[in-house]
Amino acid sequence: MQQLSYGDIKAAADRIVGRIRPVALSRVDPGAIRTAHPDPLDEGPQKPCEVWLALEHMQHTGSFKARGAQNFLAAHREAGTLPDAGVTIASGGNAGLACAWAAQQQGVRATVFLPETAPPVKVARLRKYNADVRLVGAEYAEALGACENFAGATGALASHAYDHPLIAAGAGTLLEEIRQQIPGLDTVVVAVGGGGLFAGVATAAQHHGVRVVAVEPENCRALNAALEAGEPVDVPVDSIAADSLGARRTSGMALHAAQQDRVHSVLVPDSDIIKARQALWDHRRIAVEHAAATGLAALLAEPRYDTRWNALPQPGDPFVPCRSYRPGNGERVAVILCGANTDLSSLTNQDELQ
Known part of the structure; x- marks a missing residue:
């Protein structure tokens, strides 16, 4: 299991400063x-x-998710591990919006998978961030499977809504800003x-x-x-x-x-x-x-x-x-x-x- 440290949060704060709105x-x-x-x-x-x-x-895209998405992509850019195929995620919610927005900010491609039942308003918002939206299946699990297959076939960087230390570290920067105020x-x-x-x-x-x-x-x-x-x-x-x-x-x-x-x-x-x-x-x-x-x-x-x-x-x-x-x-x-x-x-x- 990957662990999270306070050092990860401080590093995230340095990466995303100027890219997100202070709380x-x-x-x-x-x-x-x-x-x-x-x-x-x-x-x-x-x-x-x-x-x-x-x-x-x-916050940008209407949720804290923008912090983690920015940290995730910025860290991979620093490490030279951001592939030409861009980033992909299965989420029609806040995480998908944040991923698409951060990818647009970083100048990389975002491919977002949603079930075919996704509300048109979410699809429209994702496309507003220039995301390549793929509608697959009737349930989230089918969209997730398609996303995983896409990442394996193209080499796109797979993101996650919450279960990744870079995502969580970005979210943790919020507490640092609150304490300052x-x-x-x-x-x-x-x-x-x-x-x-x-x-x-x-x-x-x-x-x-x-x-x-x-x-x-x-x-x-x-x-x-x-x-x-x-x-x-x-x-x-x-x-x-x-x-x-x-x-x-x-x-x-x-x-x-x-x-x-x-x-x-x-x-x-x-x-x-x-x-x-x-x-x-x-x-x-x-x-x-x-x-x-x-x-x-x-x-x-x-x-x-x-x-x-x-x-x-x-x-x-x-x-x-x-x-x-x-x-x-x-x-x-x-x-x-x-x-x-x-x-x-x-x-x-x-x-x-x-």
């Missing part, structure tokens, strides 16, 4: 996020938590799908002593299930956020990062994800995909625990998940909003976040 931060209104009950043994002054939204949905950052909250963003962010956070709250939909719990089993395992996928967080299996890199200290697993129901996404729109006019609202959902939800384990989370048992996260006294928290590729027609006016 912008927006502070949440005081009192909007409730803190945990104060420790009766803590005699110090009580302070409200400080929460910032990391607006990574404003929030001195004394205590906690970063990140939504988890396959684990590329989480692996990068958690590796950087471990280096700096920052707590990581890994949030997954309760019915897309690939990382949490891997922590429970001690190895990556296949899980069912059934969530409103499955289009971005619906990996059936997490990466080994993500599991390794999650097994380190100061990582907390949180599972949230779809109902809380929907409310958090709506709240961002109603009160800030921020339009994000459901995956991007998943982290915030953990902070807005009522404190509760998953009764399947009949126990509260204990140190050394990170797979026993909370169903919410409450910041402590004076805790400084950043919540990553990771993507904006969404259907705006699904947003209506409701009041959830004051």
Whole structure:
């Protein structure tokens, strides 16, 4: 299994500087996020938590994936391993868009495989980045098989949506930028799908002593299930956020990062994800995909625990998940909003976040 180091993230930051948009931060209104009950043994002054939204949905192509895609191609160009056949990927989602965009920036060919059922709007966006779009089969697995065959036959460089150290390292640069803008950052909250963003962010956070709250939909719990089993395992996928967080299996890199200290697993129901996404729109006019609202959902939800384990989370048992996260006294928290590729027609006016 390929591992990720903090040095990989620093190298990625040097490669992609000037090629990606530095993340912008927006502070949440005081009192909007409730803190945990104060420790009766803590005699110090009580302070409200400080929460910032990391607006990574404003990144090129509408998601953090642009960071990893740029790092992946730039590293191969540096090493002289970027073939004439260019790069190929099977993904009609954020990873495919980022790969096509980064290839255009690097002046190389991108061949993107999608199932024939892919929405025309995604196909059009990919072609806007000059990608060679190949529609194959009715399911993603068929498109992936065609992509692998294409790479083998042409020598094209095969990319991956999340399970590659260069991809994860690029994503990890986000934590470096957040820390530069929030001195004394205590906690970063990140939504988890396959684990590329989480692996990068958690590796950087471990280096700096920052707590990581890994949030997954309760019915897309690939990382949490891997922590429970001690190895990556296949899980069912059934969530409103499955289009971005619906990996059936997490990466080994993500599991390794999650097994380190100061990582907390949180599972949230779809109902809380929907409310958090709506709240961002109603009160800030921020339009994000459901995956991007998943982290915030953990902070807005009522404190509760998953009764399947009949126990509260204990140190050394990170797979026993909370169903919410409450910041402590004076805790400084950043919540990553990771993507904006969404259907705006699904947003209506409701009041959830004051």
